[in-house]
Amino acid sequence: MKGRFSHEGRAGALARSRLARYGADMTQSLPAFAQNARFDVCALGNAIVDVLAPCDAAFLEAKGLIPGSMQLVDEDQSATLYDAMAAGVEASGGSAGNTVAGVGSFGGRAAYIGKVAKDTLGEVFSHDIRAVGVHFDTPVLEDGAGKGFGTGRCLINVTPDGQRTMCTFLGAANQLTTADVDAGVIGDSAIVYLEGYLFDPAPARAAFEAAAAAAHAAGRKVAITLSDSFVVHRWRAELLAFIETSADIVLANEAELHALFETEDFDHAAAHLGRIVEVAAVTRGAAGSVLFRGGERVEVAAYPVEKVVDTTGAGDQYAAGVLLGLSRGLSLAEAGALGSLAASEVIAHWGPRPMVGLKDLAAQHGLSL
Ligand SMILES: Nc1ncnc2c1ncn2[C@@H]1O[C@H](COP(=O)(O)OP(=O)(O)O)[C@@H](O)[C@H]1O
Numbered sequence: 001m002k003g004r005f006s007h008e009g010r011a012g013a014l015a016r017s018r019l020a021r022y023g024a025d026m027t028q029s030l031p032a033f034a035q036n037a038r039f040d041v042c043a044l045g046n047a048i049v050d051v052l053a054p055c056d057a058a059f060l061e062a063k064g065l066i067p068g069s070m071q072l073v074d075e076d077q078s079a080t081l082y083d084a085m086a087a088g089v090e091a092s093g094g095s096a097g098n099t100v101a102g103v104g105s106f107g108g109r110a111a112y113i114g115k116v117a118k119d120t121l122g123e124v125f126s127h128d129i130r131a132v133g134v135h136f137d138t139p140v141l142e143d144g145a146g147k148g149f150g151t152g153r154c155l156i157n158v159t160p161d162g163q164r165t166m167c168t169f170l171g172a173a174n175q176l177t178t179a180d181v182d183a184g185v186i187g188d189s190a191i192v193y194l195e196g197y198l199f200d201p202a203p204a205r206a207a208f209e210a211a212a213a214a215a216h217a218a219g220r221k222v223a224i225t226l227s228d229s230f231v232v233h234r235w236r237a238e239l240l241a242f243i244e245t246s247a248d249i250v251l252a253n254e255a256e257l258h259a260l261f262e263t264e265d266f267d268h269a270a271a272h273l274g275r276i277v278e279v280a281a282v283t284r285g286a287a288g289s290v291l292f293r294g295g296e297r298v299e300v301a302a303y304p305v306e307k308v309v310d311t312t313g314a315g316d317q318y319a320a321g322v323l324l325g326l327s328r329g330l331s332l333a334e335a336g337a338l339g340s341l342a343a344s345e346v347i348a349h350w351g352p353r354p355m356v357g358l359k360d361l362a363a364q365h366g367l368s369l
């Protein structure tokens, strides 16, 4: 059993007063696992550039796509689907990349480990993640472009209700290996955040395990997102084993939670997850989220959104707020509120990353960091 969070069970008011002191005396306010960390969050993920376009339900059906899912495709399938899609927009994505971009937007200190190729999309991805202050220096795949290992891309079709359906060609992202895991950066990060998506590419799974071991060796916390219900169906036993042995913090949406425990009973499954890890945060779309820590259970409302344009990145931005909040020793309610706020910003426009500074947005809503 790993060590508990040092601020467990403290009241929100206390966390607020700690926050007020944060600028004056950072180290005293932080949980033990975040002391002397250079980064709040370091994420390991599939480095992907998204192509987003509107579509209708008939388009998804005609292409055999399951609404709301992420499906892996090869390069030819990706090219064929792209030809059939409406005019769209390109934006840097990658689930964990989106999360650390959100952490950076909140004014947090973040790092990213993921593989891009030496091509235009790789330059776009690298530029965008560094532009929000995220430390990113994973070696580029030198000879991938044109050989089936160009920078990964995700074709995202968005229905009028804002729901996103994703088809990902991993390309260079598939070449992430243990050699890319910078144990120094991970040991210097309060939380290492891992994508469940990394269970698909075999070499990345080893990198995943290495990153978790490096984090624990340095006294840091390991967080994982379950990513997608079909990923959970594919790797259920392996994911469960990883969670039980190596994860301190788990993020999941409702469908992923149900897939993990093979049940439709939300309350039972969520409570069970809450018992086997230190912190669990389970999202329920517009119905908000539920967070668990020790015996504590907190429901957090979603922020109302006038018009949901594109839900791509909702879970990723929610994770940004929650992870940054936990690394700063906030209460579950406060961390969850930061997550809800970040998610509400991203679903009101196209693309998976914030378009306004989340730090200012949080301040406008009375949430200080
Ligand atoms: N329609 C919505 N209105 C307001 N907030 C939403 C809406 N959909 C999602 N969110 C916010 O995004 C979070 C994550 O959404 P969810 O759909 O559960 O995750 P994922 O994107 O991983 O499937 C929710 O907890 C909520 O805060």
Ligand SMILES: O=C(O)C[C@@H](O)[C@H](O)C(=O)COP(=O)(O)O
Pocket (backbone or CB within 6 Å): 046, 048, 049, 050, 070, 092, 093, 094, 095, 096, 098, 154, 164, 166, 168, 197, 227, 311, 312, 313, 314, 315, 316, 317, 352
């Ligand atoms: O990583 C992928 O395969 C897809 C990402 O590029 C995409 O931006 C994404 O994961 C969106 O996040 P979500 O809607 O929060 O799941």
